Amino acid sequence: MKTVEEIHKIREEKRKELDLRVNTSADTREKHILVCHGTGCTSSKSPKILENFKKIIKEKNIENVRVIKTGCFGLCAKGPIVIIRPEDTFYAMVNPEDCEEIIQTHIVEGKKVERLLCKDVDGKMVNRLDDLNFYKKQKRIALKNCGIINPENIDEYIAFDGYKAIEKVLKEMSQDEVIKVISDSGLRGRGGAGFPTGKKWELTKIVEGKQKYVVCNADEGDPGAFMDRSILEGDPHCVLEAMAIAGYAIGADKGYIYVRAEYPIAVQRLKIAIEQARNYGLLGKNIFDTDFSFDIEIRLGAGAFVCGEETALLESIEGKRGQPRLKPPFPAQRGLWGKPTLINNVETYANITKIILNGAEWYSAIGTEKSKGTKVFALGGNVNNIGLVEVPMGTTLREIVYDIGGGLPNGRDFKAAQTGGPSGGCIPKEHLDTPIDYESLKEIGSMMGSGGMIIMDDTKCMVNLARFYLEFTVSESCGKCTPCRIGTKRMLEILERLCDGKGTKEDLTKLDKLAHMIAKASVCGLGQCAPNPVISTMKYFKDEFEEHAIDKNCRTSECKAISKITIDPEKCKGCGLCQRSCPVNAIKGEGRDKRIIDQDKCIKCGTCLNNCPFKAIS
Amino acid sequence: MNETKCSQKIQDDFLKEIYKTYKPEKDNLIQILNEVQEHFGYIPKYTQLQLSGFLKMPMAEIFGVITFYSRFTLEPKGKYTISVCLGTACFVKGSQKILDRLKERLKIEPGQTTEDGMFSLDETRCVGACGLAPVFTVNGEVYGKATVQKLDQVLDELENKK
Numbered sequence: 159m160k161t162v163e164e165i166h167k168i169r170e171e172k173r174k175e176l177d178l179r180v181n182t183s184a185d186t187r188e189k190h191i192l193v194c195h196g197t198g199c200t201s202s203k204s205p206k207i208l209e210n211f212k213k214i215i216k217e218k219n220i221e222n223v224r225v226i227k228t229g230c231f232g233l234c235a236k237g238p239i240v241i242i243r244p245e246d247t248f249y250a251m252v253n254p255e256d257c258e259e260i261i262q263t264h265i266v267e268g269k270k271v272e273r274l275l276c277k278d279v280d281g282k283m284v285n286r287l288d289d290l291n292f293y294k295k296q297k298r299i300a301l302k303n304c305g306i307i308n309p310e311n312i313d314e315y316i317a318f319d320g321y322k323a324i325e326k327v328l329k330e331m332s333q334d335e336v337i338k339v340i341s342d343s344g345l346r347g348r349g350g351a352g353f354p355t356g357k358k359w360e361l362t363k364i365v366e367g368k369q370k371y372v373v374c375n376a377d378e379g380d381p382g383a384f385m386d387r388s389i390l391e392g393d394p395h396c397v398l399e400a401m402a403i404a405g406y407a408i409g410a411d412k413g414y415i416y417v418r419a420e421y422p423i424a425v426q427r428l429k430i431a432i433e434q435a436r437n438y439g440l441l442g443k444n445i446f447d448t449d450f451s452f453d454i455e456i457r458l459g460a461g462a463f464v465c466g467e468e469t470a471l472l473e474s475i476e477g478k479r480g481q482p483r484l485k486p487p488f489p490a491q492r493g494l495w496g497k498p499t500l501i502n503n504v505e506t507y508a509n510i511t512k513i514i515l516n517g518a519e520w521y522s523a524i525g526t527e528k529s530k531g532t533k534v535f536a537l538g539g540n541v542n543n544i545g546l547v548e549v550p551m552g553t554t555l556r557e558i559v560y561d562i563g564g565g566l567p568n569g570r571d572f573k574a575a576q577t578g579g580p581s582g583g584c585i586p587k588e589h590l591d592t593p594i595d596y597e598s599l600k601e602i603g604s605m606m607g608s609g610g611m612i613i614m615d616d617t618k619c620m621v622n623l624a625r626f627y628l629e630f631t632v633s634e635s636c637g638k639c640t641p642c643r644i645g646t647k648r649m650l651e652i653l654e655r656l657c658d659g660k661g662t663k664e665d666l667t668k669l670d671k672l673a674h675m676i677a678k679a680s681v682c683g684l685g686q687c688a689p690n691p692v693i694s695t696m697k698y699f700k701d702e703f704e705e706h707a708i709d710k711n712c713r714t715s716e717c718k719a720i721s722k723i724t725i726d727p728e729k730c731k732g733c734g735l736c737q738r739s740c741p742v743n744a745i746k747g748e749g750r751d752k753r754i755i756d757q758d759k760c761i762k763c764g765t766c767l768n769n770c771p772f773k774a775i776s
Numbered sequence: 777m778n779e780t781k782c783s784q785k786i787q788d789d790f791l792k793e794i795y796k797t798y799k800p801e802k803d804n805l806i807q808i809l810n811e812v813q814e815h816f817g818y819i820p821k822y823t824q825l826q827l828s829g830f831l832k833m834p835m836a837e838i839f840g841v842i843t844f845y846s847r848f849t850l851e852p853k854g855k856y857t858i859s860v861c862l863g864t865a866c867f868v869k870g871s872q873k874i875l876d877r878l879k880e881r882l883k884i885e886p887g888q889t890t891e892d893g894m895f896s897l898d899e900t901r902c903v904g905a906c907g908l909a910p911v912f913t914v915n916g917e918v919y920g921k922a923t924v925q926k927l928d929q930v931l932d933e934l935e936n937k938k
Contacts, residue, residue: 198907201918234907381863381902419810419847420903422916458810460845463901477805479844538865538906545907576864612864626867630901636844 196230229392279564304392344530383610578607581687583694642685863902
């Protein structure tokens with residue numbers, strides 16, 4: 159247990175010590191070598207890099223250098239990432255064998271290891287992290303501490319205003335005042351639906367009840383999304399603190415974090431964080447010498463997408479099959495074990511402490527009219543800078559894909575962006591300039607979702623993509639209600655027929671009708687949103703669906719059964735690259751001849767398609 | 777501890793530890809099953825029966841929970857469980873090719889185990905390493921930026937370890 163004074167002292171002293179992490183002109187002789195330990199970098203050997211650094215520093219007896227494990231820096235495509243502060247030098251794709259050279263050249267001789275410096279998409283070498291285009295347009299609120307602090311050290315969190323918000327709340331604010339600040343900030347649920355957070359808190363507060371619960375939804379099931387995981391891995395304490403604040407606001411003394419068992423690192427860091435917070439008296443009885451007590455437990459999921467739905471999640475915490483409940487009653491009235499329960503997602507909680515400390519006005523000044531603040535997206539797929547980006551609401555898709563994401567690799571054209579995962583939709587090229595917020599995405603047939611954003615180039619077949627999502631929904635449907643259980647299966651069968659070239663024109667009408675029916679009649683969000691990928695792709699890529707159904711042709715050759723790959727003689731320059739890459743020698747022609755594909759030999763593997771520099775093959 | 781089916785004695789010993797850590801309350805079921813799955817690689821029938829007594833709930837209900845969640849299995853897994861990520865990011869980057877190759881080489885479908893008990897094949901939905909897509913995991917260890925060649929190499933190594 160630490161006294162309030164001791165916490166203050168830790169904050170003051172540690173903040174001075176860690177100033178070099180955030181201040182490039184910090185007056186110090188010390189250097190901190192930060193090694194990313196997010197899931198991405200960990201799987202490409204960053205723990206070994208950390209170990210090597212420590213070993214070498216010890217062997218060489220180098221002083222004033224510390225090696226620190228941090229959370230995700232965001233630019234996962236360049237991992238493993240090593241950053242040296244205060245100068246903010248960014249080394250990308252570091253191997254464990256490179257440690258020696260970094261220490262010798264950078265630390266001892268004071269020069270940069272040029273071959274390891276990160277290169278921007280345009281090939282320009284970047285000295286500092288902040289110079290990367292990837293970071294320039296970002297605004298980090300939820301991810302503020304990620305990549306700066308050691309997530310397994312509570313002192314480092316405290317140094318950067320950690321547990322300051324809860325102290326302020328407990329000592330200076332009433333429950334209603336807390337709720338008012340959150341309401342005024344305009345923060346909306348970051349799990350996807352965008353329900354106003356302050357309203358949710360208020361609804362849970364006004365319900366009478368001795369026992370109430372605060373739940374954190376960390377069941378990030380949307381494939382292709384890893385925002386929540388990165389927050390838990392990089393800054394677990396900010397979630398704990400926010401949950402305690404929520405507990406105070408609604409009158410609860412117990413919290414549960416429901417986290418996917420597929421995220422072992424996040425689970426581990428949460429466990430450590432909870433333990434440390436308890437030891438410091440920041441969780442438990444009489445926090446900051448007040449009457450307020452709050453404790454948190456972790457509950458592991460077991461692999462079911464539907465458990466991201468709030469009522470299914472509650473069922474799962476209770477140890478049952480994760481099948482959604484009928485609403486109303488809403489969890490605010492009858493949640494966990496029938497008690498009033500507040501459920502928010504990880505990213506929502508990650509904003510809370512910052513809003514409390516900086517004020518509602520500060521937060522509501524960021525973003526658009528109806529969507530305030532920032533949103534974290536997990537940018538993935540066919541884009542150069544794969545990683546985690548946090549941008550103000552209202553940033554356009556074009557800015558995210560081209561300015562931050564660095565465009566598409568291999569000079570390919572943008573075809574669509576998928577947001578919202580299996581519940582969202584595809585955004586085509588013509589909507590690239592739409593400012594992204596909850597309303598605008600809904601208007602164009604997609605949804606914010608939890609923040610997965612997958613970019614697809616022109617080699618991707620939209621019918622096949624719709625099939626992929628339906629396959630997902632069918633296997634994840636809990637089976638409780640008929641429209642979702644049987645309806646999605648029927649939709650999948652139609653899509654499979656289309657991909658196999660066995661579809662008909664009537665199938666398209668049927669598919670459309672079925673989609674709207676399921677959206678209206680399903681019990682929970684999973685079923686209601688399941689047809690979204692189909693509805694949106696059918697809307698924007700109708701011609702592709704018709705090609706599959708009527709002409710039995712897939713223009714991208716992804717649907718192997720019906721694809722026919724041809725070379726456009728107008729565009730072919732006769733370079734022969736396709737010919738050399740063809741594994742079955744199906745391409746004919748010599749010298750500068752225009753090449754022709756022998757359809758009988760072609761196995762439609764698509765290798766030539768990816769190799770043609772003139773995009774002559776389709 | 778996942779090569780063979782385990783004896784009742786081994787299960788009893790493990791359950792004794794479980795009874796010490798967990799209170800006999802129904803809502804602990806999933807937590808306990810997670811531990812059993814982790815430890816044995818599957819959830820043996822005998823354990824289900826014992827848990828039914830411990831938690832005072834019908835075995836059918838326990839069975840219902842086990843079959844609902846994809847992490848729980850009723851059959852022992854192979855020595856190496858290979859999971860291919862079929863999340864969207866990996867899908868877009870060609871994870872289907874990885875899965876097809878595995879099916880071809882191991883001659884099993886996802887969810888099955890090879891006859892010699894060496895390999896189990898699984899599909900998983902996003903391990904969160906989207907920056908490295910496509911990925912597959914072998915007993916939880918992530919292999920990123922996967923290609924068919926890289927997969928072959930890994931499989932060769934594992935087969936030689938036999």
